[in-house]
Amino acid sequence: MVSARTCPISSLSAPASASYCPGRRPYGPNIVLISAPERNNTTAGLDWAGNVGGEKFRVDIAWETFSGAVFKTAPHRVLNLVLDAVESAIKEISETFRAAAEAGSSDILKLYNTRKNLVNISPHLPENTPSTRYRLEVVAADYNKNGFLSSNIVGQQLDVNAIDQRLSALEKKVHIDNGEMPESFHELKSKVDNFKEKLENVAHLSWLGLSKDLSIGMSQPFWHKKSSPRKIETHHKRVYERFMKFTKVHVSEEVRLELRKQSFDNWQWDDPEMLILLRQMYIDLGLISKLNIDINVLHEWLYEVYRNYNIVPFHNFKHCFMVAQMMYGLTWLIDLPSKLDTLEIFTLLTSAICHDLDHPGYNNAYQINAKTELALRYNDISPLENHHCAVAFDILKKDKCNITLDFSRDEFKRFRDGMIRCILATDMAKHNEILNTFKSVIPHFDFTDKEHKSVLMMVLMKVSDISNEARPLSVAMPWLDCLLTEFFNQLMMVLIKVADISNEARPMAVAEPWLDCLLQEFFNQSDLEKLEGLPVAPFMDREKVSKSSSQIGFIKFVLLPLFETVGKLFPQLENAIIEPVRDALAYYTEMQRALEEEKARKDSLQETGDSAGQGEKNGLISEIVTSGPNSNMSAGHSDGGARDENSPQHQLPSTSPSSISSSPVMAPTDSLGKPRHLGSQGLMKAGSLRRSSTTQLSSTKQSHDVKASSPS
Ligand SMILES: Nc1nc2c(ncn2[C@@H]2O[C@@H]3COP(=O)(O)O[C@H]3[C@H]2O)c(=O)[nH]1
Ligand SMILES: [Zn+2]
Secondary structure (H helix, E strand, O other): OOOEEEOOOHEEEOOOOOOOOOOOOOOOOEOOOOOHHHHHHHOOOOEEEEEEEEEEEEEEEEOOOOOOOOOOOOOHHEEEEEEEOOOOOHHHHHHHHHHHHHOOOOOEEEEOOOEEEEEEEOOOOOOOOOOOOOEEEEEEHHHHHHOOOOOOOOOOOOOOHHHHHHHHHHHHHHHHOOOOOOHHHHHHHHHHHHHHHHHHHOOOOOOOOOOHHEEEEEEOHHHOOOHHHHHHHHHHHHHHHHHHHOOOOOOOOHHHOOOOOOOOHHHHHHHHHHHHHHHHHHHHOOHHHHOOHHHHHHHHHHHHHHHHOOOOOOOOOHHHHHHHHHHHHHHHOOHHHHOOOHHHHHHHHHHHHOOOOOOOOOOHHHHOOOOOHHHHOOOOOOHHHHHHHHHHHHHHHHHOOOOOOOOOHHHHHHHHHHHHHHHHHOOOHHHHHHHHHHHHHHHHOOOOOOHHHHHHHHHHHHHOOOOOOOOHHHHHHHHHHHHHHHHHHHHHHHHHHHHHHHHHOOOOOHHHHHHHHHHHHHHOOOOOOHOOOOOOOOOOOOOOHHHHHHHHHHHHHHHHHHHHHHHHOOOOOHHHHHHHHHHHHHHHHEEEEEEEHHHHHHHHHHOOOOOOOHHHHHHHHHHHHHHHHHHHOOOOOOOOHHHHHOOOOOOOOOOOOOHHOOOHHHOOEEOOOOOOOOHHHHHHHHHHHOOOOOOOOOOHHHHHHHHHHHHO
16 A cells, blocks of 8 residues: 655654754655745755756755745755766666655655646656756655554654664564565665754754753764664665765756855765765866776775764764865865866875774874873874874775775875875874964965975865864854864763773772762763863863853964965965854854853842842853853754854854843853744753853963864
8 A cells, every 4th residue: 555655754843952954954754846936935955957868857856844844945955966868767767766855665756747747757758947847756655554653653743763663673573573674674764764863963953962852752963872883884884875876866066066165064965965975076176087086996985984984073974074075165266276286186185085084082182191002003193193094095905995096106105195294284283383384485385396285285184174164154063063072072081081090099899989970070060170180171171161262262373373374375265264264253252252241240140149030040041051062062053043054254143142141031042142942841951951160261362272282
C-alpha cells in the first residue's frame, strides 16, 4: 500500500528550541517542485535544471516548511544541478531526482506539469522554462502499515530519538529473524540519522544544554555523540554513498558563484554536499585538467580526508570546509591564478583542506602540558600541526587516494614543501613571526621571488584559518560557539589531568572521590578561582570570558593587524574581508558595553538590597547573558537575528542596552542585542544555570594576551 507521505516530522511545527534561522533549509521531508515566486515566499530548496538526452528541462525542488514557519529563501542555497546529458537512461534520471529529493528507493516519484497533469519521468521530458516548472511529489511507502511509526508520534512533538530507538529495536528484531537488513530499512535509518544531524546542527546554535530539554527527545549536539566505531563506520559509508550519488550531477552556476563569496553559509550544507563543493573547487580552478588528476581518485581522497576529521566541536570537517572555502574565495578575489602557478594554487587549497586533519579537540598547550604522545613525538614543536601534515601525507600514500600521482618528482617536492610550510604556519605560536616577516617584504613584494611567494602562501593560509569573523554573523556566531565549546571541553580535560597529577601520590580510594568532587564543582559552575595555580588558560575560564570580550581581543590584536597587512598588498580585501571584521569589532564592543552596563546596574541593585522580585529576574537575565559557555554558546544564530543575513556588513544591535535591562521579557537578549524568546521553558531552564559567584568580564587586554600567547 502506498500513501502520500505523512512523516511525523512534516506535520509538526518547529520544535521550541529549533529556532531555525532564516535561509536555513527547513528539513521537512515533503518535497515538491514549485515555482520560484512561491518558493521565495515560503520555502528554501534545491533547484534542478536538466539537459537529458539533448532535451533541456528545469525543475525546482523545495523542502516544505514546517507548518506555521515561514523561511526566507537563501539565494545561495538554491542549488541548480544539471543532469549529465550522457546519463539519459530513465533509471538514471529517476535516481538523480530521487537523490535530490532525498527520497528512498521505495518512495514513488510523481512529476506534474503546470497543468497538474502527470508527466513521465523519462529522457524525453519536454523542455520547460523557469515559469513552467515541474512539480515533483514524493510519495512514500506507508511505514505505518508495519506499525513502525505509531500514530501517536504523528502530530506530536518531534521525537527523533524515539524513532531512533524504534529503529534500533526493529534492527535487532530483523537481525534475529532474518540475519540480514533490507535495503529500505537502511535507507530509512540513514534518513533518520541525516535528519538528526541536521537538527543537531540547529540545536547546537541554541542554548547549549538547553536544546535537549526544550525539544523533547532531541539528541545532544553532534560532537557529544558517543558513537561506536561501527556506527561511525556506517555513518561514513552513508556519507560516501550520497557523495558518490552527487558526483553524477553538476553543480549549478549559481552555487558555483556563491561558493566564491566570503558570505557563503556552511550551515546550509551537509557533509556529502560539502564534499561535492570541495570537488567543485578543484574543477573550477582547472586543477583537475591542468594537473591531470583522476576525478575518481579525487573522490576517494576527499572521502578519506573527511573520514580523518574527528567529531569535535570546532576542528571538524566543517571547519576544514570553511577554511578551504575562504581560501578558494580569496583565490578568486585577489586573482591568485594570475600571480601563482597551478601547483601553488593546488598546494594552497589542499593545505587548507588538510590543515586540521585528525585534530583531537585539544590544543598544543594541552598536548605539551599533558605530555601526550603527540607532544612527545614532535618534541613539543607544533605537535598538532606536525600531526595534521603527517596524516595528510599518509592519506596520499594510498594509491587510490593519491591525487599527486601524476606529479613529477620535482612537482611533488615543491608541493610537499609548500604544504608543510602552509600547515605549520597555522600554529598560532608562529603568528607574530610570520606576520612580521610578511610585513618586512611587503614594501618590495615581488611575485617572482620564491621566498616572497612562500611567506604570502603562509599568510593566506592563516587568514583563511581564522577568518570566521569576516563572515556574516549568522555564519560566524555558531563557529564561535563551537570554538568556545572546544575550549571548555579542554578545560575540563585539564582539570581532570590536574586532579590526576596532584592525587597521584594518594591511594586510588582517596584520590578518586576528589576527582569526582572536582568534576562536580566544574559542572556546578562554582568558583573556578579555587583552582588557582592550575595551568588553565584564562581564556578558557568561563568565569572570565564572554563572547564579546573574547572576540574584541581576538579581532583587535590578531585579526585586524593580520588582515590589514594583507590588505596593503591586495586592496580588494578591504570591502570583502576587512570591513566586515571592523563591523564585527564595533558590534562586539557594543555588546560588551551593554553587558558591563547591565552588570553595573545589577550590582547597584544588589547594593540597595533590591535583590528580590524584578531584581531577581533581571539578575537571572544578566547571568544568562554574561555567564560562561552555557549561555554564550548559544546566542546569535538561532533566532536569525544577524548583523545582516544578506549582506556581509554587520549591523550594530538594534536594541539599546537600556531596553535590555528594563525588559525581562525581551531579555535575555541574544548577543546581537536582539531579543531571544526563550519562552517559559527556556527561562525555567535558564534558572537552573544560575550561579552564586559574580560574573566577571575580562578586559580586552586579557583576552588578547590569551589569544596572542595561547599555544606557545
Ligand atoms: N577568540 C577567537 N579565537 C579564534 C577565532 N578563530 C580562530 N581562533 C583561534 O585561532 C586559532 C587558530 O589555530 P587553531 O585552529 O588551532 O585554533 C584557533 C582558535 O584558537 C575566533 O573567531 N575567536
Ligand atoms: Zn583550523
